[in-house]
Amino acid sequence: MVTTTKSLFNVLAPNPNIIDTFHEMTRCLKLMQMDKLSMCMTMLKISGNKVQMSAAGMPPVFIYKSENQTIEEHVMRGMPLGTFSNFPYSLLESELSTGDTILLMTDGFPELFNDKKEMYGYRRARNIFEELAKETPEEIISKLKSAGSDWVNDNDPDDDVTFVVIKIK
Template identity: 55%
Template sequence: MKASNNNAVWNEVPKSLSIIIGTPPWASWWAYLGYGFIILGFLYSARKFELGRQRKNVLIKENQLRAEAAELQARAIQAENDRKTKELEEARQLQLSMLPKELPKLPNLDIAVYMKTATEVGGDYYDFHLGLDGNLTVVLGDATGHGLKAGTMVTSVKSLFNSYADNNDIAATFNEMTKCIKKMHFEKLFMSFTMLKINGSKLMMSAGGMPPVYLYRSNHDSAEEHVFQGMPLGTLENFPYEEKELSLNKNDVILLTSDGLPELENENNEQYGYKRLRNKFEEFAKHEPDKIIEFLNQDGNAWLNGKEPDDDITFVVIKVK
């Protein structure tokens, strides 16, 4: 390169000048590497955000499905509860429809009855038949099972009782009823049964699978306990049922009961028991039949102390006038 001064004198030896133009920092390889990391970071964050959003949507959907499933299950449970409630009510109405609408009115006997059905209806049943000869037949039964199955057995036994009530041979009656029940092919359904026949001062009785018959003797001021070892109706044909014949006196009292009261359990899982039942009956027997039942119920409720009974409670009380 040559140049002159202000006097127009030029330099004799030329000078050289080198100018190097370098790469700007923002265009360097490490800058582009940084740009790459920034882009990758952005893509990673975007992807992470999208995955988080998707997971959140999946959780929301799962919660919705769980809520819908829970609602469907609740509806199914409610429908099943409604069905069972309806079935229990139908069973209760069927059971009550099998009971006599009126009690026999006899000059020498005072009769009172009581039945309380449990939440899950059992198969208690009582009935009366007054023959043309003045013979009074009294029965108390307890079908196995609960609900409509027990109601079906009660319906069948009532029909059979109406057919055989005039038969004075109790053992023969039981065996004829058993034969008929077995022909119906009820699966594991039986009927525990007590039958009394009262004609004047004569008492005939037998039972199969039932609690004892209690007989209060007024002249001794004590209660007898009559236990029968017979089988429930519908089990064994031609069973040798035991029969007892006794004499009744004025102010004697007969108590028939299902196992509902003696098998009541209190809050300590202790049963009311047959011994307590006999003692309480002996204590209350001087009263009229309806009062005897009232006092027995009061004692049973005191034993339960607020618990609900899980079986039917039934009494038939007959007092000789």
């Protein structure tokens, strides 16, 4: 599924319309009849000082706004790719400024459980990102990984934990 979706992404990503891209990916995946397999994805299109985004079964996108030092939390409810044809995915847009920082992550990070069976949670993920947002992307990712590792006492996570950090210049 991952290889197929990556291939579709390479072919379809140049399409400027994220929603059309998601619909076409779903159409192709359904034609392959991979019963009960689906793919979650967040897609961004950054052009000038604007970002368009949509998500198929992914956590919120956090954008740190350097001008007023706040976090925008963009929740986009959407079914994973390959599940429902013509699902009404939402398309959100935000203006970007120099110094803004975008965080994309898989649900593996906020859904980490510690020894007490407490989940790390989206609020904690947002709060730590807010503390780290002025740092470089490499530092942010390193410190997020450390926070997750500390939360689980260096045990292996149950799910993948992936981060993408984009700093606007």
